[in-house]
Amino acid sequence: MGNRKGDLRYGETSKGIGKVAALDRMNVDTDQIIPKQFLKRIERTGFGEFLFFDWKYNDDGTLNEDFELNLPRYADACILLSRENFGSGSSREHAPWAIREAGFRIILAPSFADIFYNNCFKNSILPIVISKDRTDELFRLVWENEGYSLEVDLVKRSVTGEEINFSFEIDDFKRKVLLEGLDDISQTLELKDSIGKYEKLFVDKRKWVLPEERESL
Amino acid sequence: MAGKTLFDKIWESHLVHEEEGKPSLLYIDLHLVHEVTSPQAFEGLRITGREVRRPDLTFATMDHNVPTTDRSGPISDPISAKQIEALRQNCKDFGITLFGIRINSQSQGIVHVIGPELGLTKPGMTIVCGDSHTSTHGAFGALAFGIGTSEVEHVLATQCLRQNRPKVFEIRVDGERQYGVTAKDIILGIIGHIGTAGATGTVVEYRGEAIEALSMEERMTVCNMSIEGGARAGMIAPDQKTFEYVKDRRYAPKNSNYKEALEHWETLHTDPDAVFDKSLTLDARKIAPQVSWGTNPGMVTDVTSKVPDPNECEDTGRKKSMEQALEYMGLKANTPITDIHVDRVFIGSCTNSRMEDLLAVAKMVKGRKVADGVSAMVVPGSQLVKKKAEEMELHRIFTEAGFEWRESGCSMCLGMNPDILAPGERCASTSNRNFEGRQGKGGRTHLVSPIMAAAAALEGHFVDVRGWEIEKGI
Ligand code: SF4
Numbered sequence: 001m002g003n004r005k006g007d008l009r010y011g012e013t014s015k016g017i018g019k020v021a022a023l024d025r026m027n028v029d030t031d032q033i034i035p036k037q038f039l040k041r042i043e044r045t046g047f048g049e050f051l052f053f054d055w056k057y058n059d060d061g062t063l064n065e066d067f068e069l070n071l072p073r074y075a076d077a078c079i080l081l082s083r084e085n086f087g088s089g090s091s092r093e094h095a096p097w098a099i100r101e102a103g104f105r106i107i108l109a110p111s112f113a114d115i116f117y118n119n120c121f122k123n124s125i126l127p128i129v130i131s132k133d134r135t136d137e138l139f140r141l142v143w144e145n146e147g148y149s150l151e152v153d154l155v156k157r158s159v160t161g162e163e164i165n166f167s168f169e170i171d172d173f174k175r176k177v178l179l180e181g182l183d184d185i186s187q188t189l190e191l192k193d194s195i196g197k198y199e200k201l202f203v204d205k206r207k208w209v210l211p212e213e214r215e216s217l
Numbered sequence: 218m219a220g221k222t223l224f225d226k227i228w229e230s231h232l233v234h235e236e237e238g239k240p241s242l243l244y245i246d247l248h249l250v251h252e253v254t255s256p257q258a259f260e261g262l263r264i265t266g267r268e269v270r271r272p273d274l275t276f277a278t279m280d281h282n283v284p285t286t287d288r289s290g291p292i293s294d295p296i297s298a299k300q301i302e303a304l305r306q307n308c309k310d311f312g313i314t315l316f317g318i319r320i321n322s323q324s325q326g327i328v329h330v331i332g333p334e335l336g337l338t339k340p341g342m343t344i345v346c347g348d349s350h351t352s353t354h355g356a357f358g359a360l361a362f363g364i365g366t367s368e369v370e371h372v373l374a375t376q377c378l379r380q381n382r383p384k385v386f387e388i389r390v391d392g393e394r395q396y397g398v399t400a401k402d403i404i405l406g407i408i409g410h411i412g413t414a415g416a417t418g419t420v421v422e423y424r425g426e427a428i429e430a431l432s433m434e435e436r437m438t439v440c441n442m443s444i445e446g447g448a449r450a451g452m453i454a455p456d457q458k459t460f461e462y463v464k465d466r467r468y469a470p471k472n473s474n475y476k477e478a479l480e481h482w483e484t485l486h487t488d489p490d491a492v493f494d495k496s497l498t499l500d501a502r503k504i505a506p507q508v509s510w511g512t513n514p515g516m517v518t519d520v521t522s523k524v525p526d527p528n529e530c531e532d533t534g535r536k537k538s539m540e541q542a543l544e545y546m547g548l549k550a551n552t553p554i555t556d557i558h559v560d561r562v563f564i565g566s567c568t569n570s571r572m573e574d575l576l577a578v579a580k581m582v583k584g585r586k587v588a589d590g591v592s593a594m595v596v597p598g599s600q601l602v603k604k605k606a607e608e609m610e611l612h613r614i615f616t617e618a619g620f621e622w623r624e625s626g627c628s629m630c631l632g633m634n635p636d637i638l639a640p641g642e643r644c645a646s647t648s649n650r651n652f653e654g655r656q657g658k659g660g661r662t663h664l665v666s667p668i669m670a671a672a673a674a675l676e677g678h679f680v681d682v683r684g685w686e687i688e689k690g691i
Contacts, residue, residue: 026538027413027513031652036633040282040296042256042303054654059640083534085414088447088513089652090631091349092254093365111414114449115349115363122367171381173239184367185267188375191234191242195270195377198233198244208470208478209246210273211337 014179016106016126016152020161021069021077022142028082029089030116034098047094048101073146079106081138086127087116096123106152108159110135121174124181126154128168137164154179220488223454224385224420227360227485231343233377240379246342248372249328250277250313252304253633254347258370259307270376272312276337279304279317280327282633285596285623288318297634311373324467326599326625329353329567333437334601336466340455340482345372350567350649351450352443356436357463358455358485360420363444383449384494386416389425394501397683399577400435401569401647401666403427404442405507405517410499413515416448419495422487423453427501433462434573441568442649445514454486508554508679509651509664511542516651517664518554520681526550545653546661547641555679557663559645561638562593562674563656564620564667566630566648570598572605574647574667579611581671581687587619588677594621594636596628620674632657645673 150161234242292298308315344361354361443451505519527539597603629636630648640659651662
């Protein structure tokens with residue numbers, strides 16, 4: 001799963017085109033996406049090879065051939081299809097870091113856990129919510145057609161592939177963040193004056209919020 | 218105009234900036250930091266030359282990775298040691314108070330245990346941490362939720378967070394709970410009912426008689442697992458118990474500040490005419506002690522019941538995930554829960570490692586012995602809990618019964634330190650997640666309350682604690 005070469009780009013074209021890998025499980029949690037033994041790194045990189053580690057490998061370190069993402073047909077997929085409640089559990093951003101580094105840029109599922117969903121946008125991953133029926137249909141198409149690929153247009157909010165064509169919903173601001181690669185922090189820092197004004201409240205109305213250490217302890 | 222919910226009141230009083238088509242900018246009153254989700258955020262600040270805006274509102278501890286055995290020597294795992302050292306250095310460089318394993322170590326502990334314990338957590342605040350169980354702090358009537366590392370960096374740099382307004386979900390638990398039924402059973406019962414994604418996109422307000430009757434520590438247990446139902450946050454309106462709990466703690470407001478705070482805190486409740494986006498009512502009398510049988514916290518059932526049969530499930534997706542779970546758990550459908558034997562017992566984690574939890578376990582195990590073949594441990598949530606428990610001699614009761622008594626930390630809740638299950642080992646655990654591999658690759662976790670875990674340790678299999686004499690007195 002190391003190097004996916006799917007053609008996927010935003011910016012000028014705003015389109016992502018790539019093969020789809022199907023992970024037929026509900027409630028794929030972040031403990032599974034990146035197991036805890038790999039959370040000790042202090043860098044943002046180096047997680048891709050450990051994506052789905054416990055599923056990917058057998059106890060003796062050999063490749064688990066029963067794990068669907070190990071199938072050669074999915075080797076260069078850059079769109080991941082899964083089931084309900086994808087990304088549940090721990091808030092670890094290591095999960096989207098691993099997903100992105102392993103080459104996936106788009107995730108399709110009927111629902112996502114909130115923190116994971118937000119974390120995706122910070123890492124140029126597009127999570128797309130699709131209906132349950134659409135999910136079943138896509139699973140069928142991917143299983144039946146080796147090399148099945150989709151074209152995702154972020155401007156038009158559309159997904160197109162053989163036998164399928166639908167639009168998806170996405171918050172305008174989030175879409176803008178992906179398209180323009182905006183830096184959240186710089187944007188917020190432009191509002192420094194408003195933040196400062198809010199903080200003035202500490203002087204008269206919200207003194208109790210400020211942690212004031214008791215000396216006796 | 219309709220009244221406001223508790224959530225509305227806190228949300229609205231923290232808005233810094235609003236703009237059409239953009240998420241709101243929310244002020245954060247308290248930012249808690251730990252070693253695993255923060256190094257990349259501090260690194261980001263260094264690269265961009267930014268400062269921490271409010272080091273006085275930022276507190277750090279090391280909990281996920283730390284050893285729970287003797288800590289006087291160096292940490293044996295070099296990568297853990299590096300992460301712990303990185304936090305120490307970051308706190309030093311950016312002027313953040315750290316409760317570490319050598320620095321300020323008397324107050325070290327699991328981040329969600331020490332926040333309330335030190336009086337950092339207070340009603341009406343917004344609290345974030347790079348950890349999904351930040352929902353714990355909602356027990357005080359605070360808006361508290363977990364964030365990712367990019368957001369940690371955002372809060373460090375700006376003391377604000379961009380958020381879309383979530384929906385508000387009322388979960389009422391009416392009636393009085395039965396003897397032997399704990400806060401843990403209430404929250405597991407709720408999650409079993411709504412499922413692991415039942416509260417996605419919402420902030421839950423827990424209300425009703427059974428919730429009001431809970432102690433502060435029990436309320437923390439309930440709010441802690443909100444995320445396991447998919448919620449962003451869980452909250453409980455503050456009352457006299459809350460105010461009493463906070464008063465006189467190390468970082469609590471003092472004198473006139475406390476009086477001012479109290480005036481504000483007393484307004485923090487949902488108005489009678491407020492409208493929730495969604496509501497659910499459960500009856501506490503119908504909740505039995507719970508035991509999880511599968512690989513997510515929604516896969517849970519009454520101790521009197523059996524492991525469910527996937528063949529009786531009509532939804533094919535759900536059926537498949539039940540089959541996968543049973544295979545992983547090494548369980549057969551229709552096995553009575555009380556026939557399930559355990560190898561390990563873990564009492565700890567931010568869900569159940571506070572004084573009341575340890576006291577309840579001590580009462581159960583006093584003068585009794587852990588069953589043959591079971592290895593059991595108690596890991597206090599913080600050094601203060603540990604100290605208090607030792608003052609009460611609880612550690613003697615535990616060790617005499619055959620439990621190991623450890624230093625505070627996350628420990629076997631997620632097994633980032635050496636405390637892990639071996640493949641195939643089955644554990645009764647008071648933690649909050651039974652995901653595959655959570656407590657060690659191939660390890661099998663059953664989530665239960667502290668007294669259910671204690672009973673399982675003594676009997677070697679799950680038992681219904683309602684038949685037990687729990688209050689033996691110490
Ligand atoms: S005790 Fe477990 S759930 Fe709680 S903060 Fe630590 S690892 Fe997370």
